[in-house]
């Protein structure tokens with residue numbers, strides 16, 4: 001494998017945790033796109049949304065995504081909204097094997113826990129907002145995915161194993 005493994009999916013799907021586990025198993029670096037954005041901006045995602053707005057956050061996200069092509073093969077966890085821009089979807093496809101981690105809105109809300117860390121869910125009424133956002137995005141996640149892996153009722157380790165098995169079997 002010479003290209004990146006890129007995880008996409010809704011907030012709470014477990015992308016960051018699963019990416020770290022896969023990276024550990026492969027001995028590859030793990031990149032969390034949200035963390036890269038926070039480091040570059042010098043502030044949290046919540047503060048970027050509050051101070052600069054979603055549009056500026058999305059511009060930062062695209063810039064961070066563009067920088068990934070030059071990095072050594074890595075396992076990358078993307079933010080849940082990375083698929084919204086057509087430009088980003090094209091970039092994702094070029095980066096390597098894209099894995100869509102599927103989660104339900106209810107499970108996503110339960111897993112996220114502290115909603116103040118997710119500006120798009122924080123003020124918007126939890127499960128209803130998550131259901132609407134997820135249904136608007138579902139087809140976008142599928143459109144970029146080489147692999148689709150369900151996370152329902154599975155631990156992060158089980159999901160990571162499933163991703164690795166499918167990559168090895170060349171299912172993508």
Ligand code: S3P
Pocket residue numbers: 009010011012015034045078079080081082117118119120
């Ligand atoms: C977002 C998801 C978040 C973060 C930002 C926007 C989204 O990342 O990028 O709050 O639009 O779904 P996670 O999916 O890692 O929570």
